[in-house]
Amino acid sequence: MRPKTSLLRKLIGDRRGNVAIVTALCLPGLLGAVGLGTEVAGWYGTQRNLQNAADAAALAAATNATEFFDEEAVAVAAQYGYVNGQNGVTVSVVGSQTCPDGKTTCYRVTLTHTAKLLLAGIVGYAGDATLAGAPAKRISATALSIQDVAPREYCLVALSTSGTALQTNGAPKADLSGCSVMSNSNADCNGHNLKAEYGDAAGVSSNCGLKQNSGVKPLQDPYEDLVDNLPAQNCASYPQAPEKKKGDPLPPANQLAGYFNWSGDMVKCGDIQLTGDVTIDTGLGYATLIIKNGGLDLNGHTLRTTSGSGLTIVFTGSGAGYDHIPTGGGEIDIQAPTTGPWSGVAIYQDPALTDGVDLSAAGNDPTWNITGLVYLPKADLTFSGAVNKSSNGKSCFVMVANSIRVNGTGSILAKGECEQAGLTMPSTDVPSRGRLVF
Structure with missing residues (x-):
């Protein structure tokens, strides 16, 4: 029989099974470390997804900017898989928040997701929340946004701040597609939306434009100060065209042809008064035809500019008793200057004029083929023609008046x-899309 001490020495020296024992002793810690690492990585992934959802929801709230901004934000968060009140998800949406610039016009969205712990508890991590009575981890993301504004350009502007400054009366053939229109008071398009892209109004916009916006910030007249570019006009008299055929004709200086x-x-x-067709050549520069206390009678003829020439027709004077408009049929075929103090301006009425400024058939009598701005700030006009570009100019036409009624074409x-x-x-x-500020 082998001595007991020999067996004991052999047992002590036997290393078989050591790895299994060590593994058994280390396994809980190893599983906890792996579990914690896996869960932490998952939390970071969830946080990134939450942030994306919060950003999108905040942008939606600011873009909506109505009393339903919160519903818009909650719906967008749901599209990212975060449904408020389900699966440990909370979506908080509030408006009138303080922005980085100190204004209280921002929208804040906070998304919170509470997730149950899986393996992290093995290393003693108890979480920072509970879900259904079990330890859990709270993950959240916040976004702050504001509604941006963007400039909107207009090709038709009614400046009057009272009543209905822009209106139509049927106008079944009106076509302002590619343009937007603006009224500094109400806009009412009866029977036809003008095909304008936007119909904006400081008051109520009714059926004007494919998209109508009421309560828009009024447009400040950007052209009234151009009158300061006028030189002093020293006139001894202001001859007027005869009202009857047998009346005395205008003096030669007031008759144009050639x-x-x-x-x-x-x-x-x-x-x-034109006594024949008139062509104006300004070379590569520009000219300003300043008519003081008088109108422009085309008398059935055409007033045109040559290629590269720029002409501005300005009506000015003391006001009462004179017409300050183009009349007499015929055709105005001019392009505005592209440089200088009257750049882009084709026809300009002095803002001080209030008498003899109205037009009853703008664009139709005379025919307008005009490149540039027609500025009639105190005129009540009826727009009933089709305005094309000038023969030698770019495709650009803008009309600004006190009030505008669109009829016919x-x-x-x-x-x-x-x-x-x-x-x-x-x-x-005008209000634009939302923009993230945090």
Whole structure:
């Protein structure tokens, strides 16, 4: 029989099974470490997803910016898989929050997801929340947004701040597609939306434009100060065109026909009447035809500019007793200057004029083929023609008046190239999409 001490020495020296024993002793810690690492990685992934959802929801709230902004945000969060009140998810949406600039116009969205612990508890981590009575981890993300504003350009603007400044009366053939229109009071398009892209109004916009917006910030007149560019006009008298055929004709200085090389300011006192077609050549520069206390009687003829020439027709004067408009049928075929103090301006009525400024058939009598701005700030006009670009100009037409009624055709064909034509279009800031600020 082998001695017991020999067996004991052999047992002590036997190393078989050591790895199994060590593994058994270390396994709980190893599983806990692996579990914690896996869960932490999952938490980070969840947090990233939550942040994406919070950002999108906050942008949606600010873009909506109505009394239903919270519903919009909750719906967007749900599209990311985070449904408020389900599976440990909470979606909090609040408005009138303080922005980084100190204003209280921001929207805050906070998404919280509470997840049960799986293996992290093995190493003693008890979480920071509970879910259904079990230890859990709370993960959250927050986003802050504000509704941005963007300038919107207009090709038709009614400046009057009272009543209904922009309106239509049927106008079944009106076509302002590619344009937007603006009224500084109400806009009412009865029977036809003008096909304008946006119909904005500081008051109520009713059926004007494919998209109507009421309560828009009023547009500040961007052109009234251009009157400061006018030189002093020293006139001894202001001859007027005869009302009857046997009346005394205008003096030769007030009658135009033929080809003219003009540059700078050309001041005319009283009515100007065309006795034949007129072509204005300003070379590579521009000219300003300034008519003081008088109108422009085309008398059935055409007033045109040559290629590269820029002409601005300005009506000014003391006001009462004179007409300050183009009349007499015929055709105005001019392009505005692309440089200089009257850049982009084709026809300009002095804002001080309040008498003899209204037009009853704008764009139709005379025919307007105009590149540039027609500015009639105190005029009540009826727009019933189709305005095309000038023969030698870019596709740009903008009309600004006190009030505008669109009848008949009322179409603008010259659009989209105002920047190339030298005109800064009238615009106002309108609500735009949301923008993240945190």
